[in-house]
Amino acid sequence: MSAKIGFIGAGKMAEALIGGLIAKGIFTKDEIVACAPSKTTRDRVSSNYGIRMFEKAVQIVPEADLIVLAVKPRSVPGLFEDEGLEIGKGKTVISIIAGLTLAKMDSYVPDAKKIRVMPNHCCMVKEGAMGYACDPSVDGDDKKRIAKILSSVGLAEEVPEYLMDCVTGIAGSSPAFLYMVIDSMAEAGVLNGMPRDQAVRLAAQSMLGSAKMVLETGKHPEQLRDEVCSPGGTTIVGVKTLEDLGLRSAMANAVDATIAKSAEMSRE
Ligand SMILES: NC(=O)c1ccc[n+]([C@@H]2O[C@H](COP(=O)([O-])OP(=O)(O)OC[C@H]3O[C@@H](n4cnc5c(N)ncnc54)[C@H](OP(=O)(O)O)[C@@H]3O)[C@@H](O)[C@H]2O)c1
Known part of the structure; x- marks a missing residue:
């Protein structure tokens, strides 16, 4: 050997x-x-x-x-x-x-x-x-x-x-969900006049940086979100819009459905 x-x-x-x-x-x-x-x-x-x-x-x-x-x-x-x-x-x-x-x-x-x-x-x-x-x-x-x-x-x-x-839902499949988030953010950039490749780079780097903030500071994601939202500022308007449109529920449902499908496939 x-x-x-x-x-x-x-x-x-x-x-x-x-x-x-x-x-x-x-x-x-x-x-x-x-x-x-x-x-x-x-x-x-x-x-x-x-x-x-x-x-x-x-x-x-x-x-x-x-x-x-x-x-x-x-x-x-x-x-x-x-x-x-x-x-x-x-x-x-x-x-x-x-x-x-x-x-x-x-x-x-x-x-x-x-x-x-x-x-x-x-x-x-x-x-x-x-x-x-x-x-x-x-x-x-x-x-x-x-x-x-x-x-x-x-x-x-x-x-x-x-x-x-659960690992399949949160880690195995989730890159697909997060690519959709990056793409949607970039789409808004294009809508507002930014070239797509530049918008994709900025959105992707923002996701990478946010993930590092969670992992390296050990702070709860909610705490980090609050730190970014100044009273009466731009970010809280976006946060409220996402809450109104059900981002949390959409993401939790997507991960939950993936976990259920994975469990079904493991039983087959
Ligand atoms: N890709 C992902 O994102 C991902 C994520 C999580 C888990 N996985 C799991 O990782 C595993 C591999 O995925 P992959 O994306 O790397 O697949 P892949 O790129 O299609 O690679 C499969 C490899 O298996 C080889 N192979 C096929 N039959 C074989 C045999 N009889 N003996 C020896 N080798 C054989 C293929 O050889 P040839 O090149 O000669 O055809 C190929 O090199 C899958 O079971 C998948 O469930 C993948």
Whole structure:
């Protein structure tokens, strides 16, 4: 065994993680292997990161003790049932596959330690937000190692598995909702004469800065909102308009509907 971590699947999310692990110095390129059926993907990933690539998932298992499952959900049965993939005792499996519960993982890899992760696509710029749940065999040292690996691409919070659908609503899917907010803000800029690209940049940076204010000051978002609203000023007019039009209720309903859909899909 020459590598430390092996990726089954080498698409967008696997690439984000591989890039983060190398950039943060957690693993060297020689300690990472990955596989993908298409030569185009193998050539791209080996040329981008200098890691060894394989065609088949079964070739990854002897190479590393830590295996990341990063294929699409529909590819999972084929891996274990058609390709004969076996990941046994002594291995740790991190799955980033949406909807693959620890119980379902147990049916495929009963003897391995298992971690279920729900990341979001902001991992691609190392600002991901993800939740992860561990099976009981994952101990303190494993947890430290997992936290370090996931933190290479963003914020990683351990949660009990029953909260994974919440993670999907609040982190997995929410970038789509926030892009809509950025776009709507920019639209108003265009309406008032600002070029669209400039308006998008200003709206996006305002969202990034606001998120940093919440995370870095530790203040409640309501407190920060109050700090921005001068009495009788411009901002309070906008805040009242959003309250009147039901922004809070719209966003809470959207996240709640996403959580419900995620729970429904996990049961299927
Ligand atoms: N993208 C997101 O924002 C996001 C967010 C949260 C969770 N996820 C989860 O992350 C997982 C990966 O998503 P992604 O966006 O990275 O998908 P993706 O870009 O389509 O990558 C999937 C990879 O799996 C490879 N693959 C397919 N069949 C395989 C097999 N039999 N053996 C080995 N590799 C195989 C593909 O190879 P080829 O390139 O050769 O086709 C591709 O490299 C999904 O399960 C998804 O639920 C994604």
